[in-house]
Amino acid sequence: MEDERKDGAYGTPQKYDPTFKGPIYNRGCTDIICCVALLLAIVGYVAVGIIAWTHGDPRKVIYPTDSRGEFCGQKGTKNANKPFLFYFNIVKCASPLVLLEFQCPTPQICVEKCPDRYLTFLSVYKTRDLDPRAFAYYKQFCGPGFQESKSVEQVFRDEDCPAVLVPSKPLARRCFPAIHAQKGVLMVGNETTYEDGHGVRKNITDLVEGAKKANGVLEARQLAMRIFEDYTVSWYWIIIGLVIAMLLSLLFITLLRFLAGIMVWVMVVMVILVLGYGIFHCYMEYSRLRGEAGSDISLVDLGFQTDLRVYLHLRQTWMGFMIILSILEVVIILLLIFLRKRILIAIALIKEASRAVGYVMYSLLYPLVTFFLLCLCIAYWASTAVFLSTSNEAIYKVFDDDETCTLVGKTCNPEVFPSTNESRVCPKARCQFAFYGGESSYHRSLLGLQIFNAFMFFWLANFVLALGQVTLAGAFASYYWALRKPDDLPAFPLFSAFGRALRYHTGSLAFGALILAIVQVIRVILEYLDQRLKAAQNKFAKFLMTCLKCCFWCLEKFIKFLNRNAYIMIAIYGTNFCTSARNAFFLLMRNIIRVAVLDKVTDFLLLLGKLLIVGSVGILAFFFFTHRIRIVEDTAPPLNYYWVPILTVIVGSYLIAHGFFSVYGMCVDTLFLCFCEDLERNDGSKERPYFMSPELRDILLKGSAEEGGQTPEAE
Numbered sequence: 001m002e003d004e005r006k007d008g009a010y011g012t013p014q015k016y017d018p019t020f021k022g023p024i025y026n027r028g029c030t031d032i033i034c035c036v037a038l039l040l041a042i043v044g045y046v047a048v049g050i051i052a053w054t055h056g057d058p059r060k061v062i063y064p065t066d067s068r069g070e071f072c073g074q075k076g077t078k079n080a081n082k083p084f085l086f087y088f089n090i091v092k093c094a095s096p097l098v099l100l101e102f103q104c105p106t107p108q109i110c111v112e113k114c115p116d117r118y119l120t121f122l123s124v125y126k127t128r129d130l131d132p133r134a135f136a137y138y139k140q141f142c143g144p145g146f147q148e149s150k151s152v153e154q155v156f157r158d159e160d161c162p163a164v165l166v167p168s169k170p171l172a173r174r175c176f177p178a179i180h181a182q183k184g185v186l187m188v189g190n191e192t193t194y195e196d197g198h199g200v201r202k203n204i205t206d207l208v209e210g211a212k213k214a215n216g217v218l219e220a221r222q223l224a225m226r227i228f229e230d231y232t233v234s235w236y237w238i239i240i241g242l243v244i245a246m247l248l249s250l251l252f253i254t255l256l257r258f259l260a261g262i263m264v265w266v267m268v269v270m271v272i273l274v275l276g277y278g279i280f281h282c283y284m285e286y287s288r289l290r291g292e293a294g295s296d297i298s299l300v301d302l303g304f305q306t307d308l309r310v311y312l313h314l315r316q317t318w319m320g321f322m323i324i325l326s327i328l329e330v331v332i333i334l335l336l337i338f339l340r341k342r343i344l345i346a347i348a349l350i351k352e353a354s355r356a357v358g359y360v361m362y363s364l365l366y367p368l369v370t371f372f373l374l375c376l377c378i379a380y381w382a383s384t385a386v387f388l389s390t391s392n393e394a395i396y397k398v399f400d401d402d403e404t405c406t407l408v409g410k411t412c413n414p415e416v417f418p419s420t421n422e423s424r425v426c427p428k429a430r431c432q433f434a435f436y437g438g439e440s441s442y443h444r445s446l447l448g449l450q451i452f453n454a455f456m457f458f459w460l461a462n463f464v465l466a467l468g469q470v471t472l473a474g475a476f477a478s479y480y481w482a483l484r485k486p487d488d489l490p491a492f493p494l495f496s497a498f499g500r501a502l503r504y505h506t507g508s509l510a511f512g513a514l515i516l517a518i519v520q521v522i523r524v525i526l527e528y529l530d531q532r533l534k535a536a537q538n539k540f541a542k543f544l545m546t547c548l549k550c551c552f553w554c555l556e557k558f559i560k561f562l563n564r565n566a567y568i569m570i571a572i573y574g575t576n577f578c579t580s581a582r583n584a585f586f587l588l589m590r591n592i593i594r595v596a597v598l599d600k601v602t603d604f605l606l607l608l609g610k611l612l613i614v615g616s617v618g619i620l621a622f623f624f625f626t627h628r629i630r631i632v633e634d635t636a637p638p639l640n641y642y643w644v645p646i647l648t649v650i651v652g653s654y655l656i657a658h659g660f661f662s663v664y665g666m667c668v669d670t671l672f673l674c675f676c677e678d679l680e681r682n683d684g685s686k687e688r689p690y691f692m693s694p695e696l697r698d699i700l701l702k703g704s705a706e707e708g709g710q711t712p713e714a715e
Helices: 002-007 032-055 090-094 097-101 121-126 132-139 152-158 204-215 218-258 260-288 308-313 315-338 340-359 361-389 421-425 446-480 493-504 506-532 539-573 577-590 592-625 643-681 694-706
Strands: 084-087 108-111 168-171 174-177 179-182 185-188 193-195 201-203 393-399 430-437
Touching: 032 361, 032 446, 032 506, 121 132, 121 152, 218 260, 218 340, 218 592, 218 643, 260 315, 260 340, 260 592, 308 315, 315 340, 340 361, 340 446, 340 592, 340 643, 340 694, 361 446, 361 493, 361 643, 446 493, 446 506, 446 539, 446 643, 493 506, 493 539, 506 539, 506 577, 539 577, 539 643, 577 592, 577 643, 592 643
Parallel strands: 084 174
Antiparallel strands: 084 108, 168 174, 179 185, 193 201, 393 430
């Protein structure tokens, strides 16, 4: 029955072949159609980039635009010395038109600096002869059509000047009222009310609502600017933290090469100790805050705060951290208890991987190649996306405070609008810049070009990752199938594997990357639709969307797993993608017990190594940037948000550790597939000796038998 199962549903086991000595060198090109498709897609991608760079204008993202569609603060223009955008009536920014037209329905001009005093046009106009300096100051906030000979009524009718100036501060290069709270009372400057310029006093809350509407999109930019400031003063310390993470990773990998068994257990114990210290620290902070004013506020009542230090003064925050770390501690300890025998087996595989990495030391540097290629993909995608998003033309529309005007919202030409019939139909209407868009076929196709840009990014990024996996798999397979190690190992196994992958299997790598890219693009579209449907009350639609997202997430994980093993078979045999995927899947299914014993347990141990490095560097960064290390407490830079460099160091440390450990992960997966092939091809006799090391053979075969599997001899 066992032989029928192996020869039937899960394919035919590999037969003994005395000529097989590892990766096949005499191979041909595979999946040529996909190779041609990738090349054509790259040519089209370059064409899209050229189109975007030709039509795009990144200044539209960097600089604000006035009512005439002209940039503020742009060199070489008449507004070069006027970097800030000033709103005549910020209250109108609370209009629904802001959401529909993305532009406040009030005149906007570029100014050298925001107003710093409270003035009304009526007051300065009446006293312009007595106080010419105040009138001259006010005129700099008037539009280019302002003439002193006009009456006040004509100035307000033509909206040449704002009716009132209030103290303002620049935010993202835009002037917003300097609203602040004093003892719970909202104020602008020293006033709790303001005059609208027509003799009517209004409450500050009107300004608040207008500023909120206009400032809603810009709050993120303010946060980004503060984060950028933190990076400018802490970037070198971040680099030092990342260098420490790299040195720790190198040290760990080096020690793992010679002391794999000891290092794995040291790693396990250190992870437990680091989590234990985290739990202890959270408990001490939780106890310290007992009785302090404001420490018992609920996180729900507090809401979102950009300054994360606020949360660290709440007991509920530390309680949450303590619960999360305690759960992780318990889960890891339970896994170690129940998987103790499998861990011993996984350690043997890690030892063999350490020997393989030792003979192919250049493999530790290959993640730098992958990182460099991925940076190129990201840079090209990001620049193309920015240029595409700014390649629209300026759209002007009719704005009017009179709701009876039927022309509001229609497109117009600001150059000829004053002399057209529209201006006579609606005398108070004005032709004002609304947004960037267009009605031509090119502008209508921009969404499609953005989707193509995203799709090509996923395709090329997955291709780069696939190239790295095939290269490493080919190098480590050369090590495994060398009967006398290292005498039978090729001179340059990594470079040979890289050359074979590019010369013969570009099409196969493109095929696997294409399948994964399609699934990832679908997931992005589902996320976009989910965001758009959040306001919907249809529970069935929400349930269906959740199911689809879950299914495609699982599908992506499965395809990644299948692709990874297919690339190993491609590196060894040089077959096309579909054949390699089928053979890899059947080989794993024929050894499903060993897969359960080794694969995930080894991944778990390598994950603990990453967590140890990330946790150690993260704790060091936390104590440094929060000035808790007395020796260097004056060295740490002052920051707006100290979590910015800490999170950067943590994420960067994980990426660095993942880069080094990914070599080990690929090595373990390659050796495991080769081990399964070795068991099917050979029986350990003198005529058909195993290629695996004696230590690996003894513990793997013994471990598989204890888990319920059969050794080849038993079969």
